[in-house]
Amino acid sequence: MNYQFKFRPYQRKFKRPLQTSHGTWEIREGIILRLTADNGKMGFGEIAPIGWFGSETFLEALDYCQNLPDVISDRTIFSIPPNLPACQFGLESAWESATLKTQFKSAFSEDKTPASKSNYSGLLPGGEGALLGRQILWMQGYRTFKWKIGILPFQREVRILQELVLALQQAIYDQPVGLRLDANGGLSVAEAEAWLQICDQLGGVIEYLEQPLPVTELQAMVELENRFSTAIALDESVATLAQMQSVYRQGWRGIYVIKPCIAGSPSELRQFCNLNQIDAVFSSVFETEIGRKAALNLAADIKNYNPRVLGFGVDHLLESEKALELLW
Numbered sequence: 001m002n003y004q005f006k007f008r009p010y011q012r013k014f015k016r017p018l019q020t021s022h023g024t025w026e027i028r029e030g031i032i033l034r035l036t037a038d039n040g041k042m043g044f045g046e047i048a049p050i051g052w053f054g055s056e057t058f059l060e061a062l063d064y065c066q067n068l069p070d071v072i073s074d075r076t077i078f079s080i081p082p083n084l085p086a087c088q089f090g091l092e093s094a095w096e097s098a099t100l101k102t103q104f105k106s107a108f109s110e111d112k113t114p115a116s117k118s119n120y121s122g123l124l125p126g127g128e129g130a131l132l133g134r135q136i137l138w139m140q141g142y143r144t145f146k147w148k149i150g151i152l153p154f155q156r157e158v159r160i161l162q163e164l165v166l167a168l169q170q171a172i173y174d175q176p177v178g179l180r181l182d183a184n185g186g187l188s189v190a191e192a193e194a195w196l197q198i199c200d201q202l203g204g205v206i207e208y209l210e211q212p213l214p215v216t217e218l219q220a221m222v223e224l225e226n227r228f229s230t231a232i233a234l235d236e237s238v239a240t241l242a243q244m245q246s247v248y249r250q251g252w253r254g255i256y257v258i259k260p261c262i263a264g265s266p267s268e269l270r271q272f273c274n275l276n277q278i279d280a281v282f283s284s285v286f287e288t289e290i291g292r293k294a295a296l297n298l299a300a301d302i303k304n305y306n307p308r309v310l311g312f313g314v315d316h317l318l319e320s321e322k323a324l325e326l327l328w
């Protein structure tokens, strides 16, 4: 089967530049794809790379798209090299919707009522802003939150964490509450130990500490996982399917944060997770509604024996998007 291939780069601004231990991020750049099958059926997809996180860069993805012919085949879609995982995801998910392999609902049909927010983790602002941010997201219906650490000096962040946890414990709640900490690989072993010791004392409110150490420090993270009761979740270490397979072979049986839009082929990812019963947390890369729909669809396909709240509570951080499917 052949498909007409079209693509459009886009830019979306963060309302406020996003701070992580990798630096600040002001504009999300990505590419929207459209495949049109011979029978006229269209499918949309999105390439939303994050170079600093371990996928190809936006420019590498753009270069790949610019060099594709106007008409491509199934062969093209299933032979994208593994060093372009966001392109693999974008093209294959566009192909899935063009060939109706999966039954997508319309892009704007996701349940966005307050009750549904309890299935998502709301991303808090870094630093002190987390305290007010927590109140606002709570009123919107979020009950699980994620906070970036390793941005301010250790002692200041610990004090903020204590306030956050106190607020969560005092809130009258209908559902379990949880807090995820994300260090983005920015801690030393000593700092990670100090954080985990504090987390262990907080009485189970902390769901996990995400990627405390750099990608090169897998063994040290395995040791942390064994020594503390607070769980460790790998994120940067498992950015792509190839990395997930590698840490799985090396024995990692803890939590995998999976960012479908940069992980690679959705069908291979589905197979890997289902075959190995991965303890997965699905997570956004600040993609648009098109990538989000494909990512959430994939998450719903995976038989998770330990379903965790989705890391997709990020809409409040970006300027609103236009209806991208209507731009063509």
Ligand SMILES: O=C(O)CCC(=O)c1ccccc1C(=O)O
Binding pocket: 050, 053, 121, 123, 146, 182, 184, 235, 282, 283, 284, 285, 286, 310, 311, 312, 313, 314
């Ligand atoms: O996972 C979430 O809850 C939100 C998404 C998120 O934090 C994120 C988004 C883009 C790039 C990196 C990260 C991260 O988890 O480090």
Ligand SMILES: [Mg+2]
Binding pocket: 182, 184, 210, 211, 235, 236, 257
């Ligand atoms: Mg992370």
